[in-house]
Amino acid sequence: MLRYATKRVLLMIPTLLGVAVLIFFMLRVVPGDIVEVKLRGDGGNPTQETIEAERKRLGLDKPIVVQFADWMVGLVTLDLGKSMWTEQPVVEEIGGRLGLSFQVAIMATLIAVLIAIPLGTASALFKDTLVDYFIRIVTIGGMAVPSFWFGMLIIIALLYLFNWLPPITYTPIWVDPIANLSQLIWPALAVGYRYAAVVARMVRSSIIEVMKEDYIRTARAKGVYEKLVVARHAMRNAMLPAITVIGLEFAFLIGGLVVTEQVFNLNGIGRLFVQAVGKSDFTLIQGLVMLIATVFVVTNLVVDLLYAALDPRIRYGGR
Amino acid sequence: MPHTTPKHTRRTLFGRSIIAAAGVAAFIAALPLAGAAEAQTPRRGGTLSFAISGETPGYDCHAYDTFAATHFLAPFYSTLLKFDLAKYPEVAGDLAERWTVSPDGLAYTFTLREGVRFHDGSPLTSADIKATYDRMRNPPQGVVSLRRATFADIDTIETPDARTVVFRLKAANPAMIMHFASPLNCVYSAAKLAQDPTFPAKTILGTGPFRFVEHVRGSHVQGARNENYFRQGLPYLDGFRGVFMLQPATMVNALQGGQVMGEFRSVSPAERDRLRQAMGDRIRIEEGSWTLNLTVVFNTTKPPFDRAEVRRALNMAIDRWGGSRGLQRTTPLRHVGGVLRPGAPGAASDNDLAALPGFARDINAARAQAREILRAAGVTNLLLVNRTIAQPYTPAGIFLVDQWRQVGVTVDHRQFETSAYLAALREGNFDAAIDFTNLFMDEPSLALAKYLSRDRSPVNYSRSTDRELDGIYDRLIRTADAGERTRLLRAFEKRAFEQSYQAPLLWWHRIIATNTSLRGWQMSPSHLLGQDLAEVWLAQ
Structure with a gap:
């Protein structure tokens, strides 16, 4: 197990390096110039001399090989550079938003897991009954309704029914838990519903499959109570694909809540990403891509380790 | 040098233009008559929360042309002149108490107000005006100035005393007086510029009605009343909070829900109609x-x-x-x-x-x-x-x-x-x-x-x-x-x-929707003007 974990951690390095190389060159192929967006994007009429001076100041006049070398050296020394738009360190730009995005992702995951596992299990155990039909309608609805649209419904409902809206600026949970939760619970619910629907469908189909396995029949033949059969034998095995889905969804939530963040005016990573792309802020985009790649790689590692922990049949690394 | 009053200067420059008067009249006529009904004694206190539908790229006014910069920075800074929005496009003094223009249009002499201080307590003098305009027309290395071409006609800037500054032009330029009123030409401290020409890109230090409190990137900017503001009794507000709201729908929800009192760029016709329907007499609509x-x-x-x-x-x-x-x-x-x-x-x-x-x-x-x-x-x-x-x-x-x-x-x-x-x-x-x-x-x-x-x-x-x-x-x-x-x-x-x-x-x-509790803000044909918030007050 330790050998497997070490091997996986080491494999993360070339993966992330590959991402770093790809994103650097892909950005340089796409047309667009941050200096032009900054100085002309709102109708400004700078002289060409001013444009060139600004390009030089930002290092955009350097040969691409030199820019690439700067980027790789910075990466190795954990210096992601400065945003070309705000000229603030990329780490600070991302750090200021990461807490909010992580909290929404964690809250949405908790909501999803708390809803999905009981619903998915009940749906499987009461397959083709009214309970199953009802749960399937709820879960299919969750997958069909985009999170941002559900979020808009939540906002409109709060506004028109209670004449109240969630706070529009973020307060860390350790500063004011009530203000924090009253802002973030709604986007977590909006996202959590779709997330729960996906996981519940996965749990349902997994349990249906597992309940047909020989070891379940054996357990029943041994006279094990049905509740124990489900809890000890079926659930543990049925959770494996669900964990994969939960892991991928969690990683997606860190940078993928672009529209939902706009709906709730959340100052998160998704919104920052879209802004950075719109402005061709290369250094910030590179930093964000590295963050999201790291989150995905680490999440995958955690999922694989959980697989090993949950399923004794899986033996990683050999003996 | 013959001297004229500022008003006379304007007349000289534009020849008592009938067209100008017609333009002003047409614009004023386009504004609603809400102002008269709402005329009350301004109330002191309160914090204004408003939406900004963009976030400034940086703090240096001279480097940008965007409204996102002026809506963010204008409350912290002063300019030499400013537009008199009640008489737009006429200009009025801001840091300048009075000014004259020579008959040949080649010399502009400004007398600065007395007792103006930067937010750090240092006094404003003509040296600050000179340093600011020198920086715009000849930016040092590492400084971006979008006003270089605008002020290319300036030949020299003289400071005969601490309260007088004289701009001598290479050629007459009737637009120059209006450029002196641009909200983008914030006046900086000469002492700070001497230490570091890029100081304004890093630190907000002006003489405006509000002191800088905080800027949470991606979220909001906050200012507090400058108790030493040079215009007596102003500003009325204790402070303000400008919240960055990039999605119009989010901004309209916040306006309807009372979380912000307005947004000063514009709303769409559909958003105006929705706000009118939802808020009735609690929303003020101004158009032009x-x-x-x-x-x-x-x-x-x-x-x-x-x-x-x-x-x-x-x-x-x-x-x-x-x-x-x-x-x-x-x-x-x-x-x-x-x-x-x-x-x-x-x-x-x-x-x-x-x-x-x-x-x-x-x-x-x-x-x-x-x-x-x-x-x-x-x-x-x-x-x-x-x-x-x-x-x-x-x-x-x-x-x-x-x-x-x-x-x-x-x-x-x-x-x-x-x-x-x-x-x-x-x-x-x-x-x-x-x-x-x-x-x-x-x-x-x-x-x-x-x-x-x-x-x-x-x-x-x-x-x-x-x-x-x-x-x-x-x-x-x-x-x-x-x-x-x-x-x-x-x-x-x-x-x-x-x-x-x-x-x-x-x-x-342009369609501006504001909560009727917000008073003292003036509509104009430009979304970059009138954003220092000095005369804005809250009725409740």
Whole structure:
């Protein structure tokens, strides 16, 4: 197990390096110039001399090989550079938003897991009954309704029914838990519903499959109570694909809540990403891509380790 | 040196322009009469929460032209002069208590107010004005100044004493007085600039009505009352919080829910109607023409658009009058105008416009003529490049697709993100494009710059070279005579639209929705003006 974990951690390095190389060159192929967006994007009429001076100041006049070398050296020394738009360190730009995005992702995951596992299990155990039909309608609805649209419904409902809206600026949970939760619970619910629907469908189909396995029949033949059969034998095995889905969804939530963040005016990573792309802020985009790649790689590692922990049949690394 | 009063100077500069007066009157008439009913004694206290539909790229006013910078920075800074919005486009003193202009228009002498202090307590003197303007016209290495060309006419800046500053110009420039009132020309501390010319990009230190408290990136900016503000009794507010709200729908929800009291760029007609319906007498709506337009640009380096008759025919096929009636219901596009904002001093009247290509009242006749020209030239399709901004770029693009379809031209309408869009314009990867003009004031030297030959104007994306237009422009920006200015403007428009390198599609309509509790804010044709919040107060 330790050998497997070490091997996986080491494999993360070339993966992330590959991402770093790809994103650097892909950005340089796409047309667009941050200096032009900054100085002309709102109708400004700078002289060409001013444009060139600004390009030089930002290092955009350097040969691409030199820019690439700067980027790789910075990466190795954990210096992601400065945003070309705000000229603030990329780490600070991302750090200021990461807490909010992580909290929404964690809250949405908790909501999803708390809803999905009981619903998915009940749906499987009461397959083709009214309970199953009802749960399937709820879960299919969750997958069909985009999170941002559900979020808009939540906002409109709060506004028109209670004449109240969630706070529009973020307060860390350790500063004011009530203000924090009253802002973030709604986007977590909006996202959590779709997330729960996906996981519940996965749990349902997994349990249906597992309940047909020989070891379940054996357990029943041994006279094990049905509740124990489900809890000890079926659930543990049925959770494996669900964990994969939960892991991928969690990683997606860190940078993928672009529209939902706009709906709730959340100052998160998704919104920052879209802004950075719109402005061709290369250094910030590179930093964000590295963050999201790291989150995905680490999440995958955690999922694989959980697989090993949950399923004794899986033996990683050999003996 | 003969001295005049500031008001007299304005009269000298613009020759008691009847057109100017008509422009002012027209704009004021467009404003609602809500102000009279709401006139009350201003109340002191409270924190204003308002939405800013963009976030400033940085803190240095001199480096930007965007409203996102002025809505963020204006409360912290002062300028030499400022626009008197009640009498727009007249200017009034801000840091300057009074000023004179020499009869030849070559010397501007300003007397500064007494007792003005920066937020760190240091006194403001004429040295600060000189250092600020020197920085704008000759930016040191590492400093970005978008005002370099604007102040190229300044020869020397003298400071005979701590309260007097004299600008000597190389050539008369009637627009200069208005540039001194630009909200983008924040005055910085000479001492700080001497230590580090990039100081304003890192630290906010002004003499404005509010002190900087915090800027949480991506979230909000906060200011607190400057107790030592040089205008006695102001500001009324204890402080303000500007929340960055990039999505209009989110902003409208927040306005309806009372989380913000207003947004000072503009809302769309649909958002205005929703707010009116939902909030009734709790919302105040102010409307007027706006110093923004969308422009249709033809690539004069790509055949057949290198031919004037082809460009003119495509321009003639656009029904601006009909388009205005339709588009104003759902978009900010509304006003038919020439190179200046309709209603602005010197702007073309409807009758002036009707005689120009692209503005004919009889669109069927114009289209019949255009169709013949385009058929003869073999123009059956074109690539229209546009920006991926829903309002009003997308509907404007769709409108053009339809207009040109009616003269037998199929349009490939492609929209790009701002960076790719600007790259396409710069590289000339288009047949026709939708460009825009965004001015902070009504001034021909700014509005006409886009139409100058490419070697003089990098933002002339049509890539045209027209020395006749350049010549008219050069005469126009040097004359203070209102009649002559108007004559030159008409000549410029005639030449520009006959050649149709580019032409305004429609001018925008500004709609400001504010909670009726918010008082003292003044509407103007520019979303960059009047944002220092000094006279804003809250009724509740």
